[in-house]
Amino acid sequence: METQDLGLDLTVVLARVVTLDDERPEVGAVLVGGGRVLAVGSREEVGALAPGARVLDHRDLLLTPGLAEAHIHLVTYGFSLSQVSLHGARSVTEVQARVAQQVMNTPPGTWIRGGGFLLSELGLNGYPSAALLDEVSPHHPVLLYSRDLHLSWANSAALRLAGIHEGTPDPEGGRIVRPLGCLLEHASDLVARVIPEPTGAAYLAAARAGAADLAARGYVSAHTMAFESPEAPRALQTLAQQGELPLRVWACLPHDRLGHARALGLARAPGGLFQWGGVKFFADGALGSRTAWLHAPGFADGSGTGMPLDPPDLIAELGREAIELGLTPVTHAIGDRANTEVLNAYDRLRPHAEARGIRLRVEHAQHLRAEDLPRFRGLTASVQPIHLQADGPMIRDLMPHLEGLSYAFRSLQDAGAVLAFGSDAPVAPPEYRANFAAAITRVDDSGARLAPGEALTELDVLWAHTRGPALAAGWIDEGIIRPGARAAFTLWDRLGGNAQALVL
Numbered sequence: 001m002e003t004q005d006l007g008l009d010l011t012v013v014l015a016r017v018v019t020l021d022d023e024r025p026e027v028g029a030v031l032v033g034g035g036r037v038l039a040v041g042s043r044e045e046v047g048a049l050a051p052g053a054r055v056l057d058h059r060d061l062l063l064t065p066g067l068a069e070a071h072i073h074l075v076t077y078g079f080s081l082s083q084v085s086l087h088g089a090r091s092v093t094e095v096q097a098r099v100a101q102q103v104m105n106t107p108p109g110t111w112i113r114g115g116g117f118l119l120s121e122l123g124l125n126g127y128p129s130a131a132l133l134d135e136v137s138p139h140h141p142v143l144l145y146s147r148d149l150h151l152s153w154a155n156s157a158a159l160r161l162a163g164i165h166e167g168t169p170d171p172e173g174g175r176i177v178r179p180l181g182c183l184l185e186h187a188s189d190l191v192a193r194v195i196p197e198p199t200g201a202a203y204l205a206a207a208r209a210g211a212a213d214l215a216a217r218g219y220v221s222a223h224t225m226a227f228e229s230p231e232a233p234r235a236l237q238t239l240a241q242q243g244e245l246p247l248r249v250w251a252c253l254p255h256d257r258l259g260h261a262r263a264l265g266l267a268r269a270p271g272g273l274f275q276w277g278g279v280k281f282f283a284d285g286a287l288g289s290r291t292a293w294l295h296a297p298g299f300a301d302g303s304g305t306g307m308p309l310d311p312p313d314l315i316a317e318l319g320r321e322a323i324e325l326g327l328t329p330v331t332h333a334i335g336d337r338a339n340t341e342v343l344n345a346y347d348r349l350r351p352h353a354e355a356r357g358i359r360l361r362v363e364h365a366q367h368l369r370a371e372d373l374p375r376f377r378g379l380t381a382s383v384q385p386i387h388l389q390a391d392g393p394m395i396r397d398l399m400p401h402l403e404g405l406s407y408a409f410r411s412l413q414d415a416g417a418v419l420a421f422g423s424d425a426p427v428a429p430p431e432y433r434a435n436f437a438a439a440i441t442r443v444d445d446s447g448a449r450l451a452p453g454e455a456l457t458e459l460d461v462l463w464a465h466t467r468g469p470a471l472a473a474g475w476i477d478e479g480i481i482r483p484g485a486r487a488a489f490t491l492w493d494r495l496g497g498n499a500q501a502l503v504l
Helices: 043-049 074-080 092-104 130-134 156-161 188-192 200-217 231-241 255-264 312-324 336-356 370-376 386-398 400-405 409-414 432-441 458-464 467-473
Strands: 010-018 026-033 036-041 054-065 067-072 112-117 142-146 151-154 174-176 182-185 219-224 248-254 274-282 328-333 361-364 380-383 418-421 488-492 499-503
Touching: 010 043, 026 043, 036 043, 067 200, 067 418, 067 467, 074 112, 074 200, 074 219, 074 231, 092 112, 092 130, 092 142, 130 151, 130 156, 142 156, 142 188, 151 188, 156 188, 174 188, 182 188, 200 219, 200 231, 200 499, 219 231, 219 467, 219 488, 219 499, 231 248, 231 274, 248 255, 255 274, 255 312, 274 312, 312 328, 312 336, 328 336, 336 361, 336 370, 370 409, 380 409, 380 467, 386 400, 386 432, 409 418, 409 458, 418 432, 418 458, 418 467, 432 458, 458 467
Parallel strands: 010 054, 067 219, 112 142, 219 248, 248 274, 274 328, 328 361, 361 380, 380 418
Antiparallel strands: 010 026, 026 036, 054 488, 142 151, 151 182, 174 182, 488 499
């Protein structure tokens, strides 16, 4: 290669380089130009190719393909950074204290928003009432989401504004808990829809905040899921058009907007930092809210078998339309029954997806049956190890019969699934360290190990946080360091330790 003929500003990065390329798995230097990797090799080999190049000497650090966050609600996460954080709250009293603090600094009548709590961590066996929030916020409407976003907790002021009373019927796909206070699944929308819509400027600010936070953590790309206002992806697109987006973003549409995608021509189109890539479905709810869809016998506390949401026939029908547009069907499935039903729908879609070069995708895949594991071959399993830490104790209490194949990362990998790691932020913080720890040690918040045979190695986790998400998005030029790849890296003091993004 004659670098003087390339017409590019060239940079040589010196480091301990893990490429994730089987042909040259470890090298000492990378040559970059025009935003692409041009060559890899020893310091001597690369130096000889570009003797006049700028040199970045990071020989005391580890360089890998750039970290990817494979499941985040990016703009919602940006908003959450300025809302009431209930992560780690261990009692109702602690929730009340954090809400009361926000009330003191908020004009009367303004909405108080927040989330991150788990019923089990609050020491509750049932659902909390609106009256508990009324004690600290009688004049500010309050809406707080559980960590899994499948349950919300509102005070009386919020319920009044939404017109919800004891006689209000349950909406389709949701339940209003009595006594009033908690709303499950789509019932949360009854309150959420009366909250004043943020301005366009607020969406842009939240998009900037979320993207900047990820980039500061060492991430170079993100897959943002639906379950957000249409203004959220629009804000990300605006940032990309203005040259302000520090990440490469792969975005999903909710399935009920698929018709708009066809009309607007939002088919998958590579190039640029923002790309429409998936169409999102929800097969069920979540574990903490008791809405995960389970095979019998269901939850051990007698609360039933959960709540199915989008029917499998709808997933198969609209999934076929998504594939025709070049978009990836992306389906949330937590419970073992939900995963079975999604796999049934995907069996109908496989020939069409393979013909278009699309990899069908299951989000979470948290609780599985052994007979369903082989059916994940060739699919993306987009999973979040960080959730194992809080869920472990609940799994032992609520579904002990599924403990062995909960967060079954090793089994999914062995079955031929592509693992793609994320956090589901703001459900959990986008903390790769927690993903490394949970996937490798399997230690949960109680100190116990959940299904230790499902543990992964450090390199497995690196692959699932880099190359796996790239393959899930159809990005053959990312998550690997080889000629032609995107020059988007992460620098580490040690693998799974402190990280910083390096995008050239």
